[in-house]
């Protein structure tokens with residue numbers, strides 16, 4: 460069987476996590492295996508902060524933040540190996556490279572973002588690869604930048620499927636055929652000129668799906684620190700239940716509405732090739748995985764709740780009480796698109812258009828300055844977007860008790876409430 464495994468950063472925050480990854484790989488030694496990994500722990504967030512400090516010229520805090528990141532990685536190396544100069548040297552080289560890049564930032568903020576943030580996955584694969592060699596696992600690391608070929612839409616690059624499939628066949632097939640497993644970075648790729656690109660935050664799941672699709676794999680497993688797919692976020696609600704089976708369609712809906720368990724782009728390539736996706740507990744291997752497949756029979760049996768915090772509701776009104784017509788909408792959508800703001804919910808009335816999106820004050824400011832000449836705009840910050848699939852009226856009333864509702868949208872299967 461050909462299997463793609465994805466391990467996220469939260470599972471690999473220390474040496475024990477990495478040892479466990481290795482033991483899971485060992486247990487699947489009879490399969491053709493492609494292992495996709497994220498950056499260790501919260502590295503991507505740390506790199507985002509490092510980039511911001513560098514842009515702001517905040518040198519003291521910057522060097523402290525880089526030191527912290529180094530320390531975190533070297534601490535894991537020290538815990539994994541009794542003595543591994545080669546790995547330490549290579550990791551030092553990579554950090555030197557990062558520091559050099561921080562001194563020569565590209566004027567394009569999106570190019571720069573991808574260049575800097577993609578280091579996280581390079582650090583993690585370097586360490587994992589060294590460890591797998593050290594314990595004699597037959598592993599070959601393949602640089603994702605050489606196989607995941609994208610356009611130059613930095614920070615959320617689109618896949619060039621034809622070129623990616625060609626590279627996968629050329630570079631991954633021979634390794635698998637030789638009886639080795641493949642280790643590669645999630646989340647990153649490169650554009651046709653070889654610049655690093657990223658696929659959007661939490662994009663490693665998507666990488667796993669891309670590779671599975673290109674390889675016609677038999678299955679994908681996303682290893683998680685939860686028991687499987689849940690009908691709500693267990694960090695938020697007490698009485699969550701595990702979903703044993705949902706359809707691709709249901710999973711796409713959940714990911715779209717913000718269920719953080721799978722990256723939204725992950726499902727579609729798998730659905731097209733009918734490749735099942737397992738979401739499986741990393742902590743307790745005895746728990747049966749949740750399966751996402753074409754089987755729709757369970758979809759409407761259990762309600763599911765997704766909550767997104769930190770929402771902004773922007774109300775855009777025409778200045779002269781004229782209708783918000785198609786040309787206005789085009790202008791509004793263009794503004795959202797040019798600032799790369801993803802819309803979570805929208806509602807249209809005669810003279811007003813309301814849009815809900817994740818709070819980001821820099822982007823909000825840029826958007827307001829684009830719109831304020833032609834529209835009056837008002838906004839509320841700090842709202843919560845609650846989405847329920849296959850809801851019951853009782854569930855809704857439980858959720859809205861004592862809350863002020865700013866916006867409500869209801870279809871037969873889904874209700875969305877923007878509340879405070």
Ligand code: ASP
Pocket residue numbers: 467468497498503504579645646659660661662663664
């Ligand atoms: N490391 C990246 C992130 O934190 C990608 C991922 O984790 O999937 O967004």
Ligand code: MG
Pocket residue numbers: 467468469497661663
């Ligand atoms: Mg992650």
